[in-house]
Amino acid sequence: MSKKSKKKEKRYNHLKEMAKLTRLMKEMYERGQSELCEVRNSEIHGRGVYAAADIPKETKVIEYLGEYIDKDESEERAWAQAAKAEESGDAAVYIFTLDDKWDIDGNVPWNDARLINHSCDPNCEAWIEEDEIFIYSLREIKKGEELTFDYGFDVDCYEDHPCRCGSDKCIGYIVSQEQWSELKERISKLEEKVEN
Ligand SMILES: C[S@@+](CC[C@H](N)C(=O)[O-])C[C@H]1O[C@@H](n2cnc3c(N)ncnc32)[C@H](O)[C@@H]1O
Ligand SMILES: [Zn+2]
Secondary structure, eight states: OHHHHHHHHHHHHHHHHHHHHHHHHHHHHTTTOOOOEEEEEEESSSSSEESSOOOOOTTTEEEEOOOEEHHEEEEEHHOOOOHHHHEEESSOOEEESSSSEEEEEETTTTOGGGGGOOOSSSSSSEEEEEEEEEEEEEEOTTTTTTTTEEEOOOOOGGGOOBBBOTTTOOOOOOHHHHHHHHHHHHHHHHHHHHOO
C-alpha cells in the first residue's frame, strides 16, 4: 500500500471510530431522558427534575445512568469529592451502591436523574434492577411537582448537609429516614448542652 492510501485508510478508520462514539453518546443521552420529567431550576437547590405529566404510583420514571466503578475507585472518588466539598462547599455526591463489588458514578452529563434533589418527604425512590438503577414514583405525582428521593446519607455527617426540601416533614438535615430517631437524639442532646 502506498503512503497516500495508508494515510487515507487511517483517516477513514478514525472517522469510523468517531461516528461510532457519536452514535453511542446520542444513545446514552436519549436513554437518560424521559417523557415523564424535565430539568428546571429548583426551589430546593440549583437545578432539579420536575414531572412533565401526571405520574401514577410505582411508575418507572427515569433511569439513573453512570459509570460502573469498583469499590477501590469508588472510595478514591468519594474522598476526592469530600475534599472538593470542604474547599468549595459544593457537596454533590453522585455515587450509588450497586452491589458488594460495584458502584455507579452518576456524574455524567447524559444522566438527567443526577439532578434529582433530596426531600424528607420524597415522592420517588431508586430501585436496582439487574445491573441498572431506575427512579420509581412512590405515590401519584402531579405534573409540575419536583421529583425527589431520600439520599440516605449517614447521620454521622448530618451537620455537613442541611436540608432545604421545604416539606412539612423536613427534619432539617439530609439524613436517611432510617436514622431519624438517632438524629433527633443527637440534636436534643446538643440542645440540652446549650441550655445548661
Ligand atoms: C446530586 S446533586 C442534585 C442536583 C443539584 N440540585 C444541582 O443543581 O446540581 C446533590 C446536591 O444538591 C443539593 N441538594 C439536594 N437536595 C437538597 C436539599 N433537600 N437541601 C439542600 N440541598 C440539597 C446538595 O448540595 C447536594 O449535595
Ligand atoms: Zn428536608
